Amino acid sequence: MFPSHASPHSSALSFPSHDLTPADYGWDAERERSFAPSRGEDLVPGRVVRAERGLCDVVAETGPVRAMVVPSSDTGDRLTPCTGDWVAVRPAAAAASPVIVEVLERRTAVRRSTSSRTSHAQVLAANVDTVAVAVSLSDPLKLGRVERMLALAWESGATPVVVLTKADRCADPASAAAEVAEAAPGVEVLVTSATTGEGVDVLTAVLSGTVVLLGPSGAGKSTLGNRLLGEDLLATGAVRGSDGKGRHTTAWRELLPLPHGGVLLDTPGLRGVGLHDADDGLDHTFAEITELALDCRFADCAHTGEPGCAVLAAIENGHLTRRRLDSYHRLQRENTYAASRTDARLRAELERPRKEISRHLRALKQSPNFKA
Numbered sequence: 001m002f003p004s005h006a007s008p009h010s011s012a013l014s015f016p017s018h019d020l021t022p023a024d025y026g027w028d029a030e031r032e033r034s035f036a037p038s039r040g041e042d043l044v045p046g047r048v049v050r051a052e053r054g055l056c057d058v059v060a061e062t063g064p065v066r067a068m069v070v071p072s073s074d075t076g077d078r079l080t081p082c083t084g085d086w087v088a089v090r091p092a093a094a095a096a097s098p099v100i101v102e103v104l105e106r107r108t109a110v111r112r113s114t115s116s117r118t119s120h121a122q123v124l125a126a127n128v129d130t131v132a133v134a135v136s137l138s139d140p141l142k143l144g145r146v147e148r149m150l151a152l153a154w155e156s157g158a159t160p161v162v163v164l165t166k167a168d169r170c171a172d173p174a175s176a177a178a179e180v181a182e183a184a185p186g187v188e189v190l191v192t193s194a195t196t197g198e199g200v201d202v203l204t205a206v207l208s209g210t211v212v213l214l215g216p217s218g219a220g221k222s223t224l225g226n227r228l229l230g231e232d233l234l235a236t237g238a239v240r241g242s243d244g245k246g247r248h249t250t251a252w253r254e255l256l257p258l259p260h261g262g263v264l265l266d267t268p269g270l271r272g273v274g275l276h277d278a279d280d281g282l283d284h285t286f287a288e289i290t291e292l293a294l295d296c297r298f299a300d301c302a303h304t305g306e307p308g309c310a311v312l313a314a315i316e317n318g319h320l321t322r323r324r325l326d327s328y329h330r331l332q333r334e335n336t337y338a339a340s341r342t343d344a345r346l347r348a349e350l351e352r353p354r355k356e357i358s359r360h361l362r363a364l365k366q367s368p369n370f371k372a
């Protein structure tokens with residue numbers, strides 16, 4: 001929120017600087033090239049740092065502006081820019097306010113299925129480079145929840161990182177990290193404490209570009225975010241003593257520049273992160289199962305008892321845990337169910353040919369901790 005627009009949170013958060021340019025928010029040569037036609041129409045690029053219904057705070061080339069969202073002339077659809085979107089802005093002229101006329105193509109998008117019956121995906125953030133999945137070490141580990149968030153993160157097109165928080169509240173962070181690593185093949189798992197500062201340097205080094213903090217309420221996202229930002233820009237909340245649950249202190253989302261480059265988006269703790277059309281995300285999250293499945297006798301093997309199932313064989317010989325397969329099945333069912341509720345377009349997409357096993361999987365095969 002820019003200073004001129006007071007909000008209930010404006011005392012906790014003031015826009016850090018008027019000197020920042022789109023370049024500070026990740027505008028690059030490739031984007032500039034594709035923006036050339038818009039320049040001809042006297043539009044300027046900018047990044048949405050905060051999105052509300054019909055109004056967005058945008059760091060535009062001409063400075064920070066509060067811009068209105070108008071229906072697109074091409075499609076007649078209403079534009080729905082979200083935090084992190086790059087947009088084409090028609091600057092204020094005479095009495096007219098600045099207007100967002102186009103949302104530029106998203107490189108990545110973090111989506112979850114909404115809890116509503118409409119079963120539309122909600123875009124939590126656009127053009128994200130790193131999804132930091134926050135997991136509190138002061139609570140019992142819930143690996144299924146980590147896997148669900150990783151699927152969502154992979155599906156977005158960004159690179160996930162697992163950030164274990166509150167290490168100061170855990171007797172054995174190293175073994176917790178090892179346990180999480182088993183559930184996160186190919187993903188960096190970092191141990192941190194915002195209280196002691198442990199691991200914050202490493203985390204700073206690992207995060208790049210546009211970073212989104214994702215995780216349940218009370219996981220310590222905002223506290224860690226403030227550490228990364230170097231000042232208390234994000235509101236944090238005390239966890240209720242009795243049950244360790246957070247109070248949903250982060251009610252809004254805003255992109256903030258990090259002192260060492262890149263930008264950070266803190267998200268409110270998500271009670272439900274439903275998967276939305278996350279086939280690829282699941283394949284990445286369960287990379288070793290995806291890989292094993294290539295050797296199943298039947299191409300459409302469900303790994304539930306078919307003859308010649310390489311996945312079940314791996315459980316037999318101890319290369320794969322039953323927990324991993326159960327979790328994979330559970331999340332797949334959920335994903336299929338979510339997809340079945342969506343419209344015909346999505347259903348058609350469900351039937352699209354399986355995408356080629358990604359580079360990630362091939363690289364993973366060569367990594368030392370890949371067991372399959």
Ligand SMILES: Nc1nc2c(ncn2[C@@H]2O[C@H](COP(=O)(O)OP(=O)(O)OP(=O)(O)O)[C@@H](O)[C@H]2O)c(=O)[nH]1
Pocket residue numbers: 165166167168169192193194195196215216217218219220221222223224235236237238239246247248249250251267268269270
């Ligand atoms: N001991 C300890 N407590 C922490 C640490 N990080 C955060 N906390 C506490 O955990 C509670 C929740 O922290 P927040 O940063 O507000 O959690 P959040 O994930 O942002 O929560 P939401 O905004 O509700 O999504 C607060 O009481 C923090 O003081 C840590 O490293 N160690």
Ligand SMILES: [Zn+2]
Pocket residue numbers: 293296297301302303304306308309310311312
């Ligand atoms: Zn199989």
